Amino acid sequence: MAPVTNGRLLFTGIPEVYAIAGKDNVYDTSETIDLDNVPLNGGMLFKILVLSIDPYLRDKMRGPDSDAGESAYKLGKPIEGFGVGEILRSENSQHPAGSHLVGWFPFQQYWVGNSVQYSYPVAPMKGVPWSAHVGVAGMPGSTGYMGWKEFSKAKAGETVFVSAAAGCVGATVAQLAKAEGLKVIGSAGTDEKVEFLKSIGVDVAFNYKKVDTNEVLKKEGPIDIYWDNVGGPTLDAALANSNRYSRFIECGMLTVYNGGETYTMKNLNMIYRSEITVSGFTIPSLMPKYPEFYVEVPKLISEGKMKFNEDITVGLENAGAAFEANQLGKSTGKSIVLVAE
Template sequence: MAPIKNGRLLYKEIPDGYPQPGKHVVYDESELIDLDNVPLNGGLLLKILVLSIDPYLRNRMRDPSVRGFLPAFEIGKPLQNGGVAQVLRSEDPKYTAGTYVAGSYPFQKYLVAQASEVNGLRPVQKKGKLTLSAHVGVAGMPGATAYTGWKEYAKPKAGEVVFVTTGAGCVGAIVIQLAKADGLKVIGSAGSDAKVEYMKSMGADVVFNYKKTKVEDVLKKEGPIDIFWDNVGGEALDAALANCNKHARFIECGMMSVYNGDNAYQMKNLNYIYQFEIQLHGFIILSLIPKYPEFYTEFANRIASGEIKYNEDITVGLENGGAALETIQRGNNTGKSVIAVADY
């Protein structure tokens, strides 16, 4: 077979605000690959099938001198995130041709790598409602974020009240379901009426569109809250601080309100942290990797059986990945954002 194009989604420029396809991220087909003859040097030839688009990717599109929990992306190189690939050729006895493997991959169609070079490489399979794309969402890093973070920090008691921001996102929707399973009253917020309906379908008791209804008004009526799962920060965090019980647990999982250069909200209620003796946990999933084995067994079975529900927003084609990245930053996706790089 003659060499074919190995399409890549390259990081080209640091954005000031929202990342724009064609400017900050560019699809490129200049690289060729000979699938039959490319040297493997004891490694694997992988065909990337699915890639995950997550809000935190914007955090890596920064000046390298700025600190972050992960290194900044390198200008001129592909973006990188969780994905699922299929082994096309192998010189590694642990992985045979045809095997599906999840891991952290560059945003390109084909990859030659040593197994040790791919973070989190592990075999995966389809099972019931557990699709390949689910392994980058509800059964992947976002799912692990929700499951392990809830188990580690929430300390839920039946009858308590939890407030979940971005409740229609992959992480938020799982937290809603975990909280309901633990017997809690769940308040969920999202940015569209369609997402409000989705949160209802996940089992949330009180749902609202924060673009139409003030967070403060909802929490005054439906609170006080005992647990706050926060993915956005800003006004929602401020309102939660003013409307929580003593010894409330705040799980700070993300700050989407400040990822894209938006004007920072001026916090007014930080004094309640000590007044209410709030237990506030900043939380990065990398710190809970030792908890993954339980997630991959116990939670994966709940997904496969259909007990845990999920929704996906699938973008077809790596060339459209830049648009998917902008869409999720603007909060316009409906479900877990996934790029279908190839048929799976």
């Protein structure tokens, strides 16, 4: 077979605020690959099927001199993130040709590697599309599941507030909390997302762009648990409406990913006044502790007991635009790029 184009999404510029498609990331078709003859050197040849677009990827677009250190993307190299790859050829006895891995892949159509970071095998399952393995059954879902199991100390009858609750992480947390008998308050940025929250059983769903978060929490709180995906004034409102001995789970800070002015917190004194436990985490540290996630959640999806919402962009050439839309809050569900069937 003659060499074929190996399209890639390259990191080409450090964004001023948002990563702009065609400027800060560019789709490149200059590379080709001979799928039959490219040397594997003991590794595997992957065909990338789906890739995940996540807000934290923006945090890696800081350049070599930033405080992001080794985790920063390299200029001129492909952006990287979680994906599902089909193994076309293999010299690895543990992963034969025809099998599939979820893991950390470059944003390109084909890739040769000896190992895949954060990887694990997946197999076809009725009702569970490949895209789910980079969403509710993948890194975002595991973030919600493992963080909740590790830090929530939830009890039936308590009240939890989830910010950015319509996202994959937030929606996973909301459904876990409902299943455990908690009252769930969830915020989102569009009326469409609010309707999705209602469809998954959120008790109090509101559009924070139309309704003041502090007023909602005053009425519906106080809260026992806050799952924080955004930081900033939303975190401040949660602090102001916290119950004694509440638990704050710091998962993300959407308000600071794109630079700009830092919000000045007004209610930090509530941490000691309410005797709040604040837990921050990144998901790699929890992955070894909860292997049951990779069995339990796909089973829940297959049985229709875990709902999810996806915003699928077809074609790697459109990934930059999907990334930009995700940063601007325009995604209608978990943002996913379908690279190949």
